[in-house]
Amino acid sequence: MSANPGADGADAPAVRMEGVEKWYGTYHALKNVDLEVASGERIVVCGPSGSGKSTLIRCINQLEVVQKGRIVVDGIELTAGHKNVDKVRRDVGMVFQQFNLFPHMTVLENCMLAPLKVRRAAKAEAEATARKYLERVRIPEQADKYPAQLSGGQQQRVAIARALCMNPRIMLFDEPTSALDPEMVKEVLDTMIDLAGEGMTMLVVTHEMGFARQVADRVIFMDQGEIVEMAGPEEFFSRPKHERTRTFLGQIAH
Amino acid sequence: MIRAFGPNEFWFIVMAVQWTLALSAVAFAGGAVGGLLTALARVSGAKPLRYAALGFIRLFQGTPLLMQLFLVFFGLNIFGSGINPWLAASVALTLHASAFLGEIWRGCIEAVPKGQSEACWALGIGYFDRMKSVVLPQAARIAVAPTVGFLVQLIKGTSLASIIGFVELTRAGQIVNNATFDPFTVFGLVAALYFVLCWPLSILAGQLERRFAKASAR
Numbered sequence: 001m002s003a004n005p006g007a008d009g010a011d012a013p014a015v016r017m018e019g020v021e022k023w024y025g026t027y028h029a030l031k032n033v034d035l036e037v038a039s040g041e042r043i044v045v046c047g048p049s050g051s052g053k054s055t056l057i058r059c060i061n062q063l064e065v066v067q068k069g070r071i072v073v074d075g076i077e078l079t080a081g082h083k084n085v086d087k088v089r090r091d092v093g094m095v096f097q098q099f100n101l102f103p104h105m106t107v108l109e110n111c112m113l114a115p116l117k118v119r120r121a122a123k124a125e126a127e128a129t130a131r132k133y134l135e136r137v138r139i140p141e142q143a144d145k146y147p148a149q150l151s152g153g154q155q156q157r158v159a160i161a162r163a164l165c166m167n168p169r170i171m172l173f174d175e176p177t178s179a180l181d182p183e184m185v186k187e188v189l190d191t192m193i194d195l196a197g198e199g200m201t202m203l204v205v206t207h208e209m210g211f212a213r214q215v216a217d218r219v220i221f222m223d224q225g226e227i228v229e230m231a232g233p234e235e236f237f238s239r240p241k242h243e244r245t246r247t248f249l250g251q252i253a254h
Numbered sequence: 255m256i257r258a259f260g261p262n263e264f265w266f267i268v269m270a271v272q273w274t275l276a277l278s279a280v281a282f283a284g285g286a287v288g289g290l291l292t293a294l295a296r297v298s299g300a301k302p303l304r305y306a307a308l309g310f311i312r313l314f315q316g317t318p319l320l321m322q323l324f325l326v327f328f329g330l331n332i333f334g335s336g337i338n339p340w341l342a343a344s345v346a347l348t349l350h351a352s353a354f355l356g357e358i359w360r361g362c363i364e365a366v367p368k369g370q371s372e373a374c375w376a377l378g379i380g381y382f383d384r385m386k387s388v389v390l391p392q393a394a395r396i397a398v399a400p401t402v403g404f405l406v407q408l409i410k411g412t413s414l415a416s417i418i419g420f421v422e423l424t425r426a427g428q429i430v431n432n433a434t435f436d437p438f439t440v441f442g443l444v445a446a447l448y449f450v451l452c453w454p455l456s457i458l459a460g461q462l463e464r465r466f467a468k469a470s471a472r
């Protein structure tokens with residue numbers, strides 16, 4: 001992908017979290033989280049509702065501010081300094097459960113906005129990039145439609161293309177298929193599998209265990225704000241160490 | 255000396271419509287700028303800004319428009335700009351419109367789903383572009399109908415400027431009535447003229463609302 005190694009050099013981890021603590025008011029949402037994600041690694045995060053999965057990945061692009069601990073993304077320290085936050089956000093793409101496309105803009109305009117405003121790209125260049133990634137997610141013919149004219153699966157693929165247009169080095173996915181009708185889940189997962197095949201660093205919150213088995217380098221299980229278990233998919237699914245993981249896997253299997 | 259209500263009286267009143275319109279236009283234009291700033295301050299991350307805007311809104315919502323006109327009128331007088339009803343009415347109505355539009359538009363901005371801003375943040379889009387390209391265009395669609403509704407209130411509210419001596423439609427009616435003592439003709443005409451100004455706006459508001467409803471269902 002882009003030849004733009006982080007400030008720590010090429011082997012620096014894409015994401016490093018150390019002793020991260022997060023409270024919402026008095027609610028302790030992340031408890032002493034340590035996590036290191038290597039460049040090019042694919043991580044799947046699962047766990048029961050309210051366990052802190054969204055909070056965890058939203059800390060990486062500072063949609064949530066943590067109260068304690070260190071977060072370093074691509075060699076850039078995410079302290080309170082706002083310059084750093086902006087830098088990190090330019091290099092980290094995010095895909096939301098509810099797509100969050102801009103409804104008053106066409107698909108093409110959705111994809112061009114950030115490159116135009118943030119990268120100050122020329123219009124022709126931004127459009128070429130947008131069309132390239134719409135092609136990549138296999139909906140080039142929808143470029144001039146509005147989001148509401150597309151199916152859920154198509155909208156989510158536009159959201160992926162929109163994030164890719166910023167040339168991110170890391171992609172975050174927060175339950176990207178949970179709001180979709182079952183018949184559209186596969187087209188979005190296939191797009192994500194393609195992306196993984198191209199070596200993108202990915203953190204994916206999902207309950208699609210087939211995807212986890214096929215794509216993940218490591219699977220993380222969270223419960224009550226803690227990372228309870230972290231292992232390669234083979235080990236994670238066949239020999240989970242913790243009782244809570246086993247209970248959870250038992251529940252989602254049915 | 256009682257005069258009869260003739261063509262001269264009729265045209266005197268009709269011509270006064272221009273001053274009602276001028277005052278409404280100035281107050282609305284000023285109020286749009288002030289209202290946008292007030293609304294942005296109300297939804298800003300900076301607490302002092304939020305509370306200052308809230309205080310401003312509460313002050314103007316909690317006092318009668320007539321008192322606002324009096325205070326500005328006599329206030330400007332103290333500051334030595336003399337008795338100038340046109341200036342006083344413009345300033346008072348602009349502040350009044352700023353507060354009300356600020357509150358209306360705050361609601362419209364907050365009605366835009368949080369996910370829209372989160373998408374911008376995640377893409378690294380800054381405050382200015384987020385507001386200009388994403389949040390405000392969506393808020394504007396919601397804002398059209400209540401904004402035109404407020405404009406109708408504002409046009410009718412300009413009639414209070416007659417009390418500080420600004421000669422607009424209502425004041426023109428009072429002047430003619432003092433000479434003709436024909437209140438039903440005079441104020442019937444004045445009311446009809448307000449209706450002619452405001453009624454098309456109400457229709458327009460309805461049409462715009464339907465059009466935007468269709469556009470967002472696209």
Ligand SMILES: Nc1ncnc2c1ncn2[C@@H]1O[C@H](COP(=O)(O)OP(=O)(O)OP(=O)(O)O)[C@@H](O)[C@H]1O
Nearest residue numbers: 024025027029047048049050051052053054055056
């Ligand atoms: N803005 C907030 N204010 C207060 N509490 C919050 C906020 N956001 C999340 N929480 C709480 O923090 C906990 C973790 O939330 P989070 O969204 O990270 O869970 P999750 O694992 O993503 O759950 P789900 O599977 O339902 O999406 C939950 O108990 C939630 O109620």
Ligand SMILES: [Mg+2]
Nearest residue numbers: 053054055174
């Ligand atoms: Mg979640």
